[in-house]
Amino acid sequence: MFIGHFGPASFFARRALPLWHCFLAVQVIDYIFFALIFLGFEHVEILPDATAVNHFHTIHIGYSHSLLSAVLLSVLAFFAYQRTNPAAGRSGALLIGALVFSHWLLDLVAHLPDLPLWPHGPVVGLGLWAFFWPSILVESALFSVGALVFFALNRDRATRWTLPAILLLIGVALALVWVGFTGAAPRDVQSGLAAAPLVLLMLTGLAYLIDRTLKAAIR
Ligand SMILES: [Zn+2]
Numbered sequence: 046m047f048i049g050h051f052g053p054a055s056f057f058a059r060r061a062l063p064l065w066h067c068f069l070a071v072q073v074i075d076y077i078f079f080a081l082i083f084l085g086f087e088h089v090e091i092l093p094d095a096t097a098v099n100h101f102h103t104i105h106i107g108y109s110h111s112l113l114s115a116v117l118l119s120v121l122a123f124f125a126y127q128r129t130n131p132a133a134g135r136s137g138a139l140l141i142g143a144l145v146f147s148h149w150l151l152d153l154v155a156h157l158p159d160l161p162l163w164p165h166g167p168v169v170g171l172g173l174w175a176f177f178w179p180s181i182l183v184e185s186a187l188f189s190v191g192a193l194v195f196f197a198l199n200r201d202r203a204t205r206w207t208l209p210a211i212l213l214l215i216g217v218a219l220a221l222v223w224v225g226f227t228g229a230a231p232r233d234v235q236s237g238l239a240a241a242p243l244v245l246l247m248l249t250g251l252a253y254l255i256d257r258t259l260k261a262a263i264r
Contacts, residue, residue, distance in 0.1 A: 052187030078109035096174035100230035107164035115149035
């Protein structure tokens with residue numbers, strides 16, 4: 046999954062947790078994936094129309110994207126967040142851990158079977174990405190509904206800038222889904238994936254700005 050991961054981040058962002066922390070949490074697994082690809086520990090290859098929405102065929106992504114890794118990373122995120130953000134409490138840290146794990150569950154829906162249960166173990170994947178329009182609709186709806194639910198939950202501390210900032214975030218995200226899912230096959234893996242972490246960080250930056258528009262903003 047691509048930007049759909051941010052849906053749960055918005056749905057479950059609470060007063061104790063800044064939205065941008067939740068945006069970081071849901072993509073921890075992909076940030077590790079990008080780092081391991083660029084370092085040469087994980088491998089994908091360009092295969093035109095490998096799925097209906099991208100041109101990457103998985104060779105090995107078991108360190109970042111196995112079920113076992115997702116569980117371990119979620120537990121690690123829980124302890125790290127509890128230590129670095131004690132004000133969020135145990136429930137806040139639990140939510141961060143759950144959001145880290147939500148990445149694997151949504152990837153399970155989207156990926157063709159290439160998610161191992163453990164590194165080099167049997168692979169699973171329900172294959173939403175085999176279908177173009179369902180992929181666009183599910184990713185767009187998850188993101189947009191999540192962002193609007195976030196607005197509804199935080200309405201009492203919204204300022205006049207909050208809704209425009211959220212609508213801007215949705216507009217940028219929907220444009221990114223379209224551009225990302227309709228692009229031609231890239232020249233090579235590195236150039237094809239280079240923009241992705243920057244795009245995710247840019248959306249996280251917009252989430253930070255949304256946090257700043259709220260009264261008694263948590264920073
Ligand atoms: Zn992923």
